[in-house]
Amino acid sequence: MSHYTPPLQDMQFVLSELADLHEIAALPGYGEATPDLARAVLEEAGVFASEVIAPLNHSGDVEGVRLEGGQPRMPAGWAQAYARFVEAGWPALSAPEAQGGQNLPGVLAAAVEEMWNSGSVAFGLLSLLSRGAVNVMRHAGSSELQQRYLPRMVSGEWTGTMVLTEPQAGSDLSAVRTRATRVADGSYRLHGTKIFITYGDHDLVPNVVHLVLARVEGAPAGTKGISLFAVPKVLVNDDGSLGERNDVRAVSIERKLGLHATPTCVMAFGDGAGAVGYLVGEENRGLEYMFIMMNSARFAVGLEGIGLAERAYQKARAYARERVQGVEQGGETGAKVAIIRHPDVRRMLLSMKSRIEAMRALASVMAASMDQAALNPDPEVRDAHQAFVELMMPIAKGWFTETGLDIASMGIQVHGGVGFIEETGAAQYLRDARITTIYEGTTGIQAMDLVGRKIGRDGGRAIRAVIVRMRQVQADLESHAQAELCAIGAQLNKGIGDLEAAVESLVKSWEGGPKPALAGSGPFLELLGIVAAGWQMGRAALAADRLLASDPGSDFLTNKILTCRFYADHVLSKSAGLRHAIVSGSGATLEFSDAAF
Amino acid sequence: MSHYTPPLQDMQFVLSELADLHEIAALPGYGEATPDLARAVLEEAGVFASEVIAPLNHSGDVEGVRLEGGQPRMPAGWAQAYARFVEAGWPALSAPEAQGGQNLPGVLAAAVEEMWNSGSVAFGLLSLLSRGAVNVMRHAGSSELQQRYLPRMVSGEWTGTMVLTEPQAGSDLSAVRTRATRVADGSYRLHGTKIFITYGDHDLVPNVVHLVLARVEGAPAGTKGISLFAVPKVLVNDDGSLGERNDVRAVSIERKLGLHATPTCVMAFGDGAGAVGYLVGEENRGLEYMFIMMNSARFAVGLEGIGLAERAYQKARAYARERVQGVEQGGETGAKVAIIRHPDVRRMLLSMKSRIEAMRALASVMAASMDQAALNPDPEVRDAHQAFVELMMPIAKGWFTETGLDIASMGIQVHGGVGFIEETGAAQYLRDARITTIYEGTTGIQAMDLVGRKIGRDGGRAIRAVIVRMRQVQADLESHAQAELCAIGAQLNKGIGDLEAAVESLVKSWEGGPKPALAGSGPFLELLGIVAAGWQMGRAALAADRLLASDPGSDFLTNKILTCRFYADHVLSKSAGLRHAIVSGSGATLEFSDAAF
Known part of the structure; x- marks a missing residue:
């Protein structure tokens, strides 16, 4: 369908000139992030995004996800691509070496994630959510939970979800009603229905680890009574092998405007005896832990805005170069020209391009600050970077996605009538982008x-x-x-x-x-x-x-x-x-x- | 699905206070357009739009149009609704009495058309295009063409189309290649393929009259060699009865982002011996005639922007009143409130509402000027109004639709996650609106x-x-x-x-x-x-x-x-x-x- 060319030159420029990659490489543990390594990683990711992921985006949209006998089935080709993604080690790019990761700086990972999103947001979402789940488990999970689940979540062999929303509890999580009851062995049994669960279930991996917000019986009302539980799709035996199916299942898949290749599930927890769940951290601190996940997810959704916008831009640019229509305004000859010669088309393309580059620059600077906030030896420097990141997080989530949405719509406009035809592919970017200003906090x-x-x-x-x-x-x-x-x-x-x-x-x-x-x-x-x-x-x-x-x-x-x-x-x-x-x-x-x- | 409440109070306010309906009623021939009649017409149209048209919008979107044995089939319920539309005389609202119309001012018709579009743009498009075809036939058609075709086009028993675009000739009509050859009886035979033909064929009426741009052999190159032809789907005998099927057919229907209930056809003219066409006006003046149609269509598409925006607004407003989420900001109690109480939701709703009312006011003032430009006895007054209308036409087409598109998107945003689910219906308004900034001139x-x-x-x-x-x-x-x-x-x-x-x-x-x-x-x-x-x-x-x-x-x-x-x-x-x-x-x-x- 449409080709994707990784914007490597601009990414290199931003990393070296604006995000000060050399300073990040000087942080403890990041010594290997040399300019050469950064270049090599970006190039390889670009190849994967353009050759493996990007071709799935349109076919995945057309085919969509089907629920077959309670099991969501992904579109053709997705399982093979995801297997290659895991095999190449991409999910573990920025994870610590001790957990099987490659320990690369977040600023580099952010550029790589932009490329996954340009390839396909529907594809990128799976590892986005899993990374968030990994962060929470790493920060708040008991060592037993970590040992049993973390390695295979880091590698991408298993994926993770973020299970918050209920019909009456969308933006307002204080209204969560899903119940958790403690049983003798220290685990819990969960009962409740959750909606809008992205990649709530799928057939790309053998196990999905849900991180679920629920109330332990007797907990205080409101946000102070919400706890977080790890609820695996398939229970894991002590030897690490997969055991019985847990009492959790996808009961339906939403028919959405976009992201047709992403299974957005209504999930039933505990239709039978109760879904086995393991407390993450302490009781009643669930929202605090979830915010760890939410913050990384919010930044990552901002990167979806950039990635989608870049892909929409590239498609519009290609069309504007190829489509011959009308003569050059004020030109000497009456020869027909490609529409990229028309001033208003140039204005639209530059409006797209300039905002994408502006977002990419700000996103990289933010990602660099996250690395600094985590690793700089000087606590004052860490605090200053942390304050900057917290201030700008709503911009990454809110403004990048609003801008991405506008750019995706402008991409259709550059195409004219052809843009309204689904086969062209430009319309999908708008449909997909339309959720980015909503999920993970409007x-x-x-x-x-x-x-x-x-x-x-x-x-x-x-x-x-x-x-x-x-x-x-x-x-x-x-x-x-x-x-x-x-x-x-x-x-x-x-x-x-x-x-x-x-x-x-x-x-x-x-x-x-x-x-x-x-x-x-x-x-x-x-x-x-x-x-x-x-x-x-x-x-x-x-x-x-x-x-x-x-x-x-x-x-x-x-x-x-x-x-x-x-x-x-x-x-x-x-x-x-x-x-x-x-x-x-x-x-x-x-x-x-x-x-x- | 979603209810539609005609905004009668605002329409009355605009007509009487801003568009000076009393002055329009004083124009020759418009004496019957009293405030009482205007009110009665708006009320009746409001009932038709909300009770007959509006309920078809979502079901038509879901079902879509199918091509069966070369014949596009409309969704369930559309034929009955269109028959009632014709029976009630709505297509002829502003046509002269001599042609079977009701001769009501354009300023009133514009308000009525907004309501058809709020009901369903996919539905409204059919009469929109037919009105344009009627205008051209009335202005440039020979008396024989007029006698044979006009009465049943005015009444809506037959519909009309606007057949311009070819693969290489979108915005640039100088590139039109469809050929027309004159034959002995004075008629022509057309050969060519046209694309993006809205309501190019359908099963709501027994005949469709296409107004087709084509080149007579030997005509000058470029726009100066384009002529306009009336090409009926079914030939009409001298006694007015329907004769043979003409050599024109829909070869495919586009799969579009929106307007799923509108058949957008690829049309083949003259796959066999040639499609019989009748010259409208003089040879090589086709573009000039088409611009009559285009100007009325451009204004009408601007009204689509307003109508869609109003419907999207009403749906968002209803959701904001009903959806309880979070507590009142700065409120005394911790009671949950409907989201219409949240300042940013109010801002979005007022952004939608204020722009809709601003567009409606400007559209009405423009429509009143069109009436004045046509009928005012003073030629200087006519000219001044005509100059105003011509200046503002790009605003009606361009700005109303861009604004409508933004409002439709904002309507989804007010819904949050639910807005991304197709069943909700908010997404359809965005999908439908996305073409309005493109067709009839981007x-x-x-x-x-x-x-x-x-x-x-x-x-x-x-x-x-x-x-x-x-x-x-x-x-x-x-x-x-x-x-x-x-x-x-x-x-x-x-x-x-x-x-x-x-x-x-x-x-x-x-x-x-x-x-x-x-x-x-x-x-x-x-x-x-x-x-x-x-x-x-x-x-x-x-x-x-x-x-x-x-x-x-x-x-x-x-x-x-x-x-x-x-x-x-x-x-x-x-x-x-x-x-x-x-x-x-x-x-x-x-x-x-x-x-x-």
Whole structure:
């Protein structure tokens, strides 16, 4: 169907110039992450993504998943591809060596994950969820649980799930009702129905380990009474062999707008005697553990936004180069040209491209900060990076996915009528992208987290520290000799100014109660996303300019500066409107009568 | 599935306060369009849309259209509904009495069409295309063609199509290759394959009259050699009875992202001896005639954007009122509330609602101008209205549909995870909306038409005349005693200022060649849409305030002012960013190297 070309040059540029891979490689344990190794890993992942995963994306969408006798069956070719994925060691890329992993930095893994998502989000989701489950087990699981389950989850031989949602408990997990009863051997029996369980069951591996939120009988109401359990699809004997089938099964598969190759299951726990579950960590701390998983999943879903957008962009670009229609505007001859020559098509393509590169840059910088926050020997440095990551997490989840959704839709637009035909494949990217702004916490939930927990409650301290870093880049740009860089700096200046005004307004209004600030939280998430990514594009322009001195003929570098300029003029320029909506736009939202909607 | 409630109160408000229905009723021949009749027509149409059409939308999407032995078969229930539609006289609502119509003003018909689209765009498309075909036949068809075909096309007993596109000729109709050969009896024989023919064939009526673009042998190359032909599915005998099947057939039906209940056909003309066609008007003037159809179709597709958006909004609103999740932010109790209480959900709903009302207002004002342009006794008044309509047509087609698409997507977002499940029905609105920005001329084509033909070539005269009218409303708002109205006026002032600056920049740059202006055409279309609709929202706020004096307890009027205020703060506020993109953003777009995309 559509070809995928890994954007290796841009990834290398971002890793070395913006995410400071050499500093990550200097962290304890990451010494092997040399530029050469990084290059080799990216190239190999690119080959796997483009040759093994990408060809499954459209066929998987067309064929979909079927429930046969209670067992979800994956589309043709998926089992072979997943087996190769495990065999090549990809699931364990960033896991510690002690657990069979390759211990590569997260910043490198993030670039690799973008490629899986460009290949197929439906495919990438399986390892995304398993990694999250592995993180929780590693952090909170007992050593017995770890020994029995972790090695095969790390390797990808078994997969993991994240079992939260119930019909009445979606964004609000305090409403979870699934019950867990402790039995004599120290294990629990679970009873309850869960919905929207991604890869809840499938036939790619012999066992699936569910991490399930449930209430132990007698637990406090609300979020303080929720515990986390590991519930395997198949029970594991003491010798590690697979035993009996547990009392958990997929009762139906949702018919969804997109991600047709992903089994999204309604799961019944304990239809019979109860599903055997093992407590993870301590009772009533389930939500805390789940947030470990949720945070890594939120970042990973942000990478889905980028990966999908890149694939949609590449498809639109290929079509725009090949489709001949109309003559060159203002051209001398009446010769027909490819539509990439038409100014508005170029604008759409650059709008896609510039935002993808801006997101990739910010995602890499965030991933590098996660590595620093985990491993830097200096606790102050760790804390500063951790504060940055926590502040920006809603942007990765919320803004990357909203932007990816818009880019996927624009990809259809570039195709014209052909884009509306399913066979073309462009429509699938929009259908698939449509869930990314919803699952693992909607954009609205991210915006609430951002404005409430990350800004309102800390009085804006964390974000002001980031703004100081932005201002430095802006000053470097504005004092630059090149006009293009000055122009980018001028837009960044306006953007930062709007961000500052919005932050001060939110911090002040928060003191009087959360509502006015929350009424502006959606626009604020977009504003911070635009400006933070614009800051990285400013850094990219400076780096490209610097590198041009020694490589003056580089097309990549010359056009990188134009991409940054485009971003500044077409994306950063939205900041003034968003600032106004945040500062002045909450009155009508809150005053409007419920009945008058 | 989902219920549809016709927005009669807002439609009445718009017709009487903004579109000046009383002035339309004073036009020659429209004397019967009294407020009472208008109300009765809207109410009846509302009943038909909600009770007959709306229930078919989801079932039609699920069942889709099948090609059986060369005949497209519509989903269950559609034939009965269409028969009732014809029986009730709805297709002939605005046709002249002499042709069996009811001669009601276009401004009223536009409101009615919005309701058909809210009911089901897939259903509404059939009469949309037929009306366009009727307009062309009425304007350019010979009296013999008119006598033989028009009455049954007007009544809806037969339907019409618009047959333009070929694989190599999409947006660029100069590339049309379908051949027409004149034969002895004065008719023609057509040979060629056409694609993307909406309702190209179906089983709702006994005959389909295709209006087909083709080249007579020996005609000049390019657009100047294209003629228009009426090609019936079934030939019509001299006595009006149906004769032989013509040599035209649907060879396949496209599998599309949306509009599953609309047969989008690949049509073969003249696989055998040639399809019998009758020249419409004169040879080589086909494109000119087709533009009559295209203009009415473009406006009608804009109404699809509004109708779809209204339905998506209503569904999201119903869900937000019913879905209980989380507690009131900043509330005293820990009681769970419906999500309509959450500030960001309210913001999304108001973003949808305010833009729908803004579009409806602008569409009605445009429709009223079309009535004036056709019937006002004063030629200067007619010309002024015609200039306004031509200027704004790209906004109706381009901006209404882009906005409708965004609103349909937002409707899914309000639903959270449930919105991604097809059974819910919210996803269908996005799938259906996705074609509206493409067919009848993509948004890019509209933007090119707007910046090139409507502004660049006339040096900005038409738009400056509209800006004068906008300025008057802004002055009335800013000098108003009510703070809400002043605030709306202040935002409108900024919006108009940004529009003026953008126009002057485009007009100036146009003189040096079209490319820089066209590189800004997409943002300019959005800017004009936002400001023009904001102008109408300003008028709406003034009218609501005026009416409140005699009806001080009106919830509708009080909340209308809040809706206008929301629009000013959240939508009009985008103008500064768009202005910057237009004035300063074309450089990177044009300089970027083709190879570097």
